[in-house]
Amino acid sequence: MSSTLGSSIGKKLLMSLSGLFLIMFLVVHLTVNSFLLIPDGGEFFNAGAHFMATTPAIRLIEPLLAIGFLVHILWGVKLTIENRRARGNARYASGKKTTGVTWASQNMLVLGITVGAFLVLHIAQFWVKMKLTGDPLLDHTTISIGGVETEVENAYALVNTTFSYLWIVVVYVIGAIGLAIHLSHGFWSAFQTIGFSNEIWRKRLTVLGNIFAWLMGLGFSLIAVLQYFFYQG
Amino acid sequence: MENTINIKLKVWRQAGPKAKGRFETFELKNISTDSSFLEMLDILNEQLINKGEEPVAFDHDCREGICGMCSLYINGRPHGPDDDVTTCQLHMRKFKDGQTITIEPWRSAGFPVIKDLIVDRGAFDKIIAAGGYVSVNTGGVPDANALPIPKPNADEAMDAASCIGCGACVAACKNGSAMLFVSAKVSQLALLPQGKVEGARRAKNMVAKMDELGFGNCTNTGACEVECPKGISLANIARLNREFLSAKAQD
Ligand code: HEM
Ligand code: SF4
Ligand code: FES
Numbered sequence: 001m002s003s004t005l006g007s008s009i010g011k012k013l014l015m016s017l018s019g020l021f022l023i024m025f026l027v028v029h030l031t032v033n034s035f036l037l038i039p040d041g042g043e044f045f046n047a048g049a050h051f052m053a054t055t056p057a058i059r060l061i062e063p064l065l066a067i068g069f070l071v072h073i074l075w076g077v078k079l080t081i082e083n084r085r086a087r088g089n090a091r092y093a094s095g096k097k098t099t100g101v102t103w104a105s106q107n108m109l110v111l112g113i114t115v116g117a118f119l120v121l122h123i124a125q126f127w128v129k130m131k132l133t134g135d136p137l138l139d140h141t142t143i144s145i146g147g148v149e150t151e152v153e154n155a156y157a158l159v160n161t162t163f164s165y166l167w168i169v170v171v172y173v174i175g176a177i178g179l180a181i182h183l184s185h186g187f188w189s190a191f192q193t194i195g196f197s198n199e200i201w202r203k204r205l206t207v208l209g210n211i212f213a214w215l216m217g218l219g220f221s222l223i224a225v226l227q228y229f230f231y232q233g
Numbered sequence: 234m235e236n237t238i239n240i241k242l243k244v245w246r247q248a249g250p251k252a253k254g255r256f257e258t259f260e261l262k263n264i265s266t267d268s269s270f271l272e273m274l275d276i277l278n279e280q281l282i283n284k285g286e287e288p289v290a291f292d293h294d295c296r297e298g299i300c301g302m303c304s305l306y307i308n309g310r311p312h313g314p315d316d317d318v319t320t321c322q323l324h325m326r327k328f329k330d331g332q333t334i335t336i337e338p339w340r341s342a343g344f345p346v347i348k349d350l351i352v353d354r355g356a357f358d359k360i361i362a363a364g365g366y367v368s369v370n371t372g373g374v375p376d377a378n379a380l381p382i383p384k385p386n387a388d389e390a391m392d393a394a395s396c397i398g399c400g401a402c403v404a405a406c407k408n409g410s411a412m413l414f415v416s417a418k419v420s421q422l423a424l425l426p427q428g429k430v431e432g433a434r435r436a437k438n439m440v441a442k443m444d445e446l447g448f449g450n451c452t453n454t455g456a457c458e459v460e461c462p463k464g465i466s467l468a469n470i471a472r473l474n475r476e477f478l479s480a481k482a483q484d
Contacts, residue, residue: 004481007440008410008450009474079450086409086449088342093243093256094335097309098405098456105454106407189453195475198468 009193011079016193018072019186023212025065026179030219036227042156043143049155050145053130073116080109104185111182118175125162130155137161163227172224180217184210236266238330242277244289245337247346250353254346256335266326270313271296271303273325290349296321298462301397304404305350306337311401311460319399319462339404343411343448354400356446360415361398363442364435367428386424393420395463402457402465408449413457415443416473417465423476433480440477 004010032052035045052058104111129135130153141154162168187209191197197205239262247254261280264273271293278288294302303320307313313323328334336350344352396417403411419436422428428435451470458467 003441004478007477008412008444008448009440009477010481012450012452012474013478079452083408083410083449083452086342086447087407088340088409090340092306092309092337092340094306094309094337096405097314098459100459101454101456105452108452185453192453192467192471193474195471195478197471199466202468202471 011075012193014071014075015079016190018068018075019190021065021068022072023183023187023190025068026216030216033220033223036156036159036223036231039231042154042160045156045159046141046143046152046154047145050150050152053153069119073112076109076112102185104181105189108182108185111178114178115175115182118171118178121171122175125168126158129158160227160231163224164232166228169224169228173221176217176220176224179220180213183213183216187212236326237263238266238325238328238332240264240273240325240328240331241333243333243335244350246289246349247338248348250345250347264325266324266328268325269296269321270305270307270323270325271321290347290351292351293321298322299397301399304339304352304354304399304401306339306404308335311339311404312399312462317462317464319397322462339400341403341406341409341448343403343409343446344400352400354398356448357398357400357411357414359446360411360439360442361418363438364418365431365438367422368430369427380426382425390421390424393417393424393465393469396421396461396465397463399462401460401462403448405456405460406449406451407454407456408452409447410451410457411443411446411448412451412470412473413461413465413467415439416469419473419476420469423472432476433483436473436476436480440473 005014032045032048035048036042038044130138135158137158138153138155139157140151141157142149142151144150163172188197188202188205191205192202239260242259242261243256244259245254246257259277261273261277264276268276271291274289274291281288292302292304294300296303298319298321301319303312305312305320307320307323312318312320314327315323338344338346338350339352339354343356344354347353394417396414398414400414402413403409419439422435423432453467453470455467458465
């Protein structure tokens, strides 16, 4: 087993599986975020956040998510370092004129670091406040979940206030676009890595991957932008 | 009517593996646009020899695109500006009068320079050797239809088998990865009944040797496929991943 994961293809397998796992997480995350756009003063979003915070199965997934990120980041850096060594120090004086190679595919680490930097801010702004330090904005509010009056944290107030700052919205849009470009290569690449691709599926996966990537990127961006412009006050 | 061009060459010169290399420039006059790139280099070397200077060392053999011996990174691309050809098949009509042509060796840690434009591609031979033997049943000649092979499989195997081991894929790769080459060598046998018995072992050993020799990890950029003179497809890399991972899963 160690020789499998230690091999070049094995290391790529870890990148691919962790990447696909993070992709599934993104789908759930964007779905919950889309509740922010329901104009009900945040009731539905708070119910969603409450569900995410209290359901045992989801709390179990949280550490798994942290591991997924850690594996993806550590191996991503490791692979990139190894690949630079394999390439060697000598550069081509006449440059690289190979056509048809996407920019994203050549800059996955830079794009990943963009997403990672955003992630640090994101975790500090929400996860830390909701799980560790607390925040006055999170003061409990009562909503009705399926007819039952329930007291929940006012996550909506925290998100809404955070998105009232222009610089935060700008950083979110940059992070989301970085993610979209990362996934415009990452999506199909993950399937290629596990061997699920051929002449026909490659075309399908690249089209699907681009649609998915920009759905995620524009989805996350749009929610932040709309919150800033139309959901304040 | 014969057209001729005058060109300026910027050629990588390096006395030996450890020596420090540098570019040297040469002017060539009246080069026929009908000549091949290697013939142009022959003309250069003849002039150098007549002047009592050291000729430029470069690899070549068949000069018809089948042996994989010629290499050269020309004006930013392996095998030069034309698509789907080797350097020996590249014609001088692809260049303009007065153009400067930069010629460099393959650059990758797995392919160290031996002299001038010649690099050591022995690593590819070691990977092939690691693949081991293929069992073929002996005895009488089998009937033509005794071993049916679906036409699409036969075609894909033949396409994979057209890899000539030139190393352009490695030269083009930002990761110094040899995956396109290895995937072609595994695919040409993976699709056929011959050599099925050794299939799992072959995939594991060739990948292990490729890693051991320090080639990089493929990130699916696809530069290799664009620069491969034989149009070897990235689909072969997906197949190699499948073959390798399922071989490991069986252990
Ligand atoms: C939600 C966040 C992220 C998602 C959904 C994601 C997804 C993916 C996917 C699917 C791949 C393709 C894997 C493959 O080729 O088999 C990939 C590759 C990569 N990711 Fe991420 N990623 C994320 C964040 C990051 C971060 C924070 C980094 C930080 C360093 C990073 C670095 C990389 C690198 C370097 C690669 C290329 C590795 C390779 O192809 O060998 N990613 N990512
Ligand atoms: S895969 Fe193509 S570029 Fe690579 S060695 Fe074979 S023929 Fe040359
Ligand atoms: S010399 Fe044989 S392929 Fe070019």
